Amino acid sequence: MEISIDRDSSEPIFRQVVREIQGLIRSGSLPEGFRLPPERRLADALGVNRSTIFNAYRELKALGLVDAHVGRGTAVLRAPAPIPHAIGVPWRQLFRESVARSHDPIIADLLALSEREDVISFAIGLPAPELLPLDTLAEFTAELIREVGAPAILHCPTEGHSPLRETIAQWVAARGIRARASDVLVVSGSQQGLDLVARVFIDPGDVIVVEEPTYIGALQSFRVSGAKIIGIPVDEDGMRTDILASILERERPKLIYTLPTYQNPSGVVMSIERRRHLLELASRWHVPILEDDPYSELRYEGAPLPSLKALDENDLVLYQSTFSKALFPGLRIGYLVVPPVVLRQLALAKQGADLHSSSFSQYLLERFVREGHFATHIEKVKTAYRRRRDRMAAALLKDDAIGLEFAVPTGGFYIWCHLPEGVEQSALLANAAARGVVFLPGRACYPTEPPENCLRLNFSHASEQAIDIGIARFLESVREATVRGPAKRMDGAATSPVV
């Protein structure tokens, strides 16, 4: 495969690689099924960084020109039909500038891979399917239409179905958050909450502070908004607020994004001292905090800590939670609790984005929560998830020789693992996928300069039996890709520092 690149060109090198390979495919020089050289080899041959080739291959995949399968490399799909009109559409010149920033398809790929029946997935934060309260919900839908009728499938206000807002306000009161129904904005899942907050607060070039590692979907939303994202390391007490202090002074961020409780992906709980310190800093520098709290209901041991929102005396915290984790994600309902002036702007943005969230989902949920089924359900899943967590931790310790490091989280969905030195992460991912097990590579959770040695394992979705099988497969793959060393289990209930 002949590729030439021009280092002096203003065109980024990865685009040049894309253009060259695209040309070879279009001209038929690379036939259907042709395997592109492995990323590393091409990178070496061209004398460029490996991530450049990684990005180029991704782009080719996004263009539908090649298909990449973990373990089987990247193959040419087909020569596309010639464009019928002389001019056609110069799509690339028409796309927004920020579109170039938005093409990390890793979540979509993981969702797709996780759907396969022969694969045990620890990659996605999914609730356990067998615990879903299907009978109760089925009952409800019938009653719902009898009592409510057509409004359940008609429009509802952008801010949300009023009784649901009321119910949510009461629900968060139990978490120490004082809120009126009018402070609650119903959104189409947390992802929409992140997107709306970014739309309302962030102009291109603004700075957002996040934890490092952090939730992958948040990075995605913030990148598209054109924000400059700065990561603050997390240790066993949560975000390093001492480091935050200096960043606030230097960078004057627009927003601080945090998951203080059972953080995704690290599982860490921010200590009460850090929570207070964070609030104090935010108030001193007048920076709003977006507190993302999807997991706090899923507490397996230890005393609960108050949320930032509950501690907030200055109305600086935008609180967000969702029914996707403690209940189920398919209804796509999350919510924000925010000051009225912020709510108004978020609602206007939401109206442009999707008018309102599904009425049917909202009616159904409102009833489910109000009649106490949500509370019952949480107790049920907590018992099951605690067992699964213990099962996974035990399975991971079966082979001491591998040298994995992890801490057992006290709540939430994830075990965050550190691989021993010398494990090639993409080789591991490929090897594991070939054995029928997938996980989330840790690098996806970092805003910049990701370390290569960490990964996230979800323990809520797979059954205990599947956890045993899946972790055995996982350990096999690690063993194949590793230099042997002793297994270490960290002391205490929190995850090791990730810097």
Next chain:
Amino acid sequence: MQDLRASDIREILKVTQKPEVISFAGGLPASELLPARQMAELARNLLLDDGVRALQYAPTEGLEVLREIIARRLGERLGLQRQPDEVLIVTGSQQALDLTGKVFVDERDAVLCESPTYLGAINALRAYQPRFVEVPTDDDGMVPEELERRLESVDRVKLIYVVPDFQNPSGRRWSVERRRRLAEMAARFGVPVIEDSPYGELYFEGEPLPPVASFDDADVVVYLGTLSKILSPGMRLGWVTAERSLLRRYVLAKQGVDLHTPSLTQLLAARFMLEHDLDAHIAGIRDVYRRRRDAMVAALETLVPLGVRFTRPAGGLFLWVELPEGINARELLERCLELDVAFVPGGAFFANGGHENTLRLNFSAMPEERITEGIRRLGTVLSSVAMAAG
């Protein structure tokens, strides 16, 4: 970010929630035509026999079963040959418009639109801060010479946005010839067309007209459809179909904004279409709306002596009224609200303002006798305003 403009759709949704109001303001289907009972039954069964899928995450692109049904429907009903992987399920066509902005529109880019055009589209795209350039439009659609002139002269044109079937707000339907010429011109200039067609199936006579996308052999048209007007607006289900690599951009944008459209509503809609006759359901809707349009047209005829002009749409949900020059529809609305009658002042539908003597009337949501009564009240207010104006 700049303050978003206070929205008229929002006010509309508020007003129409009061039962005593005779509302010509919404874009709502008639609520008695919603298959709520069938939906309840389907939802119950769905949760019992496919509940896990209905409540878990789904792929961003949408669930395969629904994409297949939509692709098939596009072929059978509109002659658009599409594979399921060329269909993206979205959370209502409002989301499709927003994603369009996310994929294409940077600040100061130009968006060409009809005059007047759909308010929801202006709202969705305005967040991306484009310049809206109105293209003069007559009863048959955008005037081709005017469109061509703008394609030649306007800087940074990113999109042409059109609603060719029974447009909201005007009720106008583009002629076949204009559709063909739009596709040809867009290909020649290399500018994508966003063809938004929420009302295409609601024709009152004859057959549906071929969409602009059916004349497109340069992959230049992005076609948007929805179930909001033919099944349920509250379920928030729509779709985008476009050339694959372009559609991929929409998928990635959607992933960042809401991961995916609710699985439950997707499966519910799919079941409805598999187990019930959607076409028969739509035929029922058409019959009701046709009668309501007739009632509104008849009532409006009595206002002609007051200088009122209006369209007689061959489908859809709306008709368009022009008042004598000098009468401001926003002021008229305030007077009408005192009599519990609501409509949308037409000025809101012009991307760059003006046209304050126009208004949009929805005829689908109210039964005939309330339509007659509402227009009578409108006439009362109008004659007193006309009298005061001398």
